[in-house]
Every structure is written in structure tokens, then in C-alpha cells.
Amino acid sequence: ESLLKSASEMLGAGASILDVGAESTRTASLPVSAQEETARLIPALKTLRKAFPEAILSADTWKGEVALEALRAGADIINDISGLAFDPLLPSVAADEGAVLVLSHIRGTPRDMQVAPRYGDTVREILSYFEERLVAAEKAGIRLDRIILDPGMGFGKRYEDNLRILNNLEAFRTFGLPLLVGHSRKTFIGQALGGADPQERLEGTLAVTALCSLKDVPLVRIHDARENGRVLAVLEAIKGAGR
Secondary structure (H helix, E strand, C coil): HHHHHHHHHHCCCCEEEEEEECCCCCCCCCCCCCCHHHHHHHHHHHHHHHHHHCCCEEEEECHHHHHHHHHHHHCCCCECCCCCCCCCCEEEEEEHCCEEEEEEEECCCCCCCCCCCCCHHHHHHHHHHHHHHHCCCCCCCCHHHHHEEEEECCCCHHHHHHHHHHHHHHHHHHHHCCCEEECCCHHHHHHHHHCCCCCCCHHHHHHHHHHHHHEEEEEEECCCCCHHHHHHHHHHHHHHHCC
């Protein structure tokens, strides 16, 4: 009931995709087994697919075994935080099933990604990573026109790295692929607000959402659909009037 209520509210507020995950990828989190993740995720996906047959569903997993079951349960997208790097089975699953793939940047793993990450040139290094991962995706048979890029806000990034990504979003257009920014209530927003807790980061989240809209980023991954949707609606109206 809680799942259906949340999904209905998000879709009603204008969310275009429901992204569903069953394993925490927060800083210092440990992975769960594929069996555990499948047992959590698949019933949720089946429930959502039945209740909202027209909705676009994304399964947030890096495990090939889980991804395959998720796609068979009705998922349209695989959202892989590892950029195809954690499980050698995932690329073939994505290719064989023809799934849309969110290919993300991460340095390390969720368990250790925030243990002193370092970059010489944040944006250039992420772009080089995407070049390598896109070659790997193409070799695996994944169509490039089915890939979305996510620079991985907070995934092995210092405070300043996250800000540099946002200051240089245009650079990620070099690949000609859609960009997704997942910034909602993350630690760097709390730092920018003087140490605000997650529940106090809504305004900061909305500021980044507005920035993404102004820089024509097509996808933002957020928690608060109603509030973010209203920000986007106003900005789209302004941009539409300008055109």
C-alpha cells in the first residue's frame, strides 16, 4: 500500500520515470546478495507494472542476475551505478534484452567511495571514464542510442568535485547522449547549506534542479516529485515563452 501510494503521488506530480532500488548504495553501505535483492525488488516491480501499466520503470541495480529478473518483471531501464564495471554479466543482459541503460560514474564502491577520493581534473577524468565505458558497452552489443549518462553526484566525489560537475554540465554533451543528474538531498547540498541534515535540503535540491533545467539536462533523479515538478513547470513555461 505504501509503495502504490508513493508511486501514485509521484506520477501524479509529473514524474516521468519511477526508479526502484532494493540495495542501499549510500556511503559505506555493504552489498546484499543477488537473491536478497531479487526477493525485495521483483515483487515491487510486478506490483507497479500491474497498477501503472503505462509508467516507465527503472530498476536500480548493478547485478546482471537481478537486472534480468527486473526486466522480465516489467522494468524498462537498468540504472547501473557501476558503469558496467561491477558484474561482467550485466552488459550481456542489457544487450540481449534491449534495455535502456543508465551508465554512471563511480570511483571505488559504495563501501569505500568516499575514503579520500582524489581528482586532478574532475570533469576531464569523468569524461575519459565515459569514453572507456561506452567502448565497453558497444563491444558488449549495447546500442549507444539506448544509453543515458549519469556523472554520479556523490559517488566517489569531494564537495568541490560535485560543484565542478554542475558548473560544467555542458561538457557531458560531447557524447550526444541524454544526461541524468541525481542530486536530491545529497551531502554536498547539505555542505553548501552549512551542514544541513537531509530533511533540510529540499531548497538546495530545488536550486540544483533549476540549474539542470536551465542547462537543458533532460533527467533529474529526485525524491520530492511535487516540489521539483513545480520548479520545472515554471522554468519550462519561461523557456517556452522565450522560444
